[in-house]
């Protein structure tokens with residue numbers, strides 16, 4: 104399949120906030136013949152047609168019904184649209200010592216150090232007063248606008264010996280000299296609207312550094328937000344190319360994974376449950392058909408994994424450690440923060456093997472607690488057999504992360520194969536074709 108690191112970098116560079124991520128995914132789906140069906144509409148869906156729906160402008164579910172028969176089930180892949188950053192506060196004009204700063208607070212568990220001394224900007228959405236009511240506008244300042252400057256080593260001699268960053272004092276970005284810098288003025292100018300019509304906003308700091316392909320053999324790709332836009336983008340490509348006449352293919356990208364998913368559009372909402380139910384009812388079946396379909400359905404939760412660190416291999420498990428460009432990672436955790444079990448691993452591994460895509464297995468070191476992800480959270484609403492996978496990367500939750508160039512294609516191919524596989528799960532037997 105045609106899928107390169109350059110394509111991924113372009114997608115991420117054009118998606119500075121989760122609002123832009125979903126907008127761009129929707130655009131790509133529209134171009135591929137998918138029809139938008141809004142949650143406020145009647146869900147009249149038909150076989151051989153493809154649809155997508157969004158919630159809050161930050162989560163999306165697309166589905167390709169194909170020419171399925173009565174005994175269909177769902178092939179689902181889920182990733183997330185958000186990444187750790189800093190959110191601009193509602194009242195954001197901080198003025199002290201002749202500087203205007205933006206007042207921000209942390210979103211998700213980021214590494215703080217990489218945010219210093221690099222050009223930043225803001226992106227997200229702005230809510231404007233209109234004649235009819237409220238208008239929601241995507242917003243991105245496409246120029247270097249902000250900086251969080253380090254304290255010089257001469258003033259903080261402890262800077263290189265472990266420094267505890269304070270979000271309220273250390274992480275506030277500078278916007279202007281003097282008291283003239285206000286985000287409302289910038290919004291009004293950029294969107295060409297009256298300042299009085301700006302009612303509210305959801306804006307996040309963005310790293311202005313573009314993605315890069317590097318290394319002696321161009322084997323690495325670095326960018327902001329590889330977690331989890333690498334999975335969001337590659338799974339979309341797999342979804343667009345996969346064809347299935349037995350199962351309904353479903354593509355999901357959820358917001359708010361970095362803050363626990365407990366929002367109306369997160370993986371811990373009813374979004375997926377609602378849409379699957381509405382597909383079944385829309386095809387003129389009853390609710391029992393939904394449960395029948397779910398019992399034979401399979402979900403892939405796609406979120407990146409930690410590659411062995413070049414300077415700190417000791418943080419990885421001695422046996423279940425993973426490397427960039429060595430294929431799709433299958434993630435295990437005995438406490439089930441990852442949903443993978445022997446059965447779901449075997450099923451996914453077999454699909455990859457048939458498509459000649461290499462796989463590797465990951466667990467955290469037994470004395471390290473890793474992060475959670477979407478799969479087990481979503482499973483509390485839509486309970487089905489599922490596997491947690493991802494691609495190996497370095498510096499997770501930095502604002503500039505690193506992954507392997509070859510893995511992009513591996514993930515696209517693996518998920519294309521998954522979406523093209525007819526899966527029938529019958530308790531003690533799984534049929535694949």
Ligand SMILES: [Zn+2]
Nearest residue numbers: 330331406407
């Ligand atoms: Zn993630």
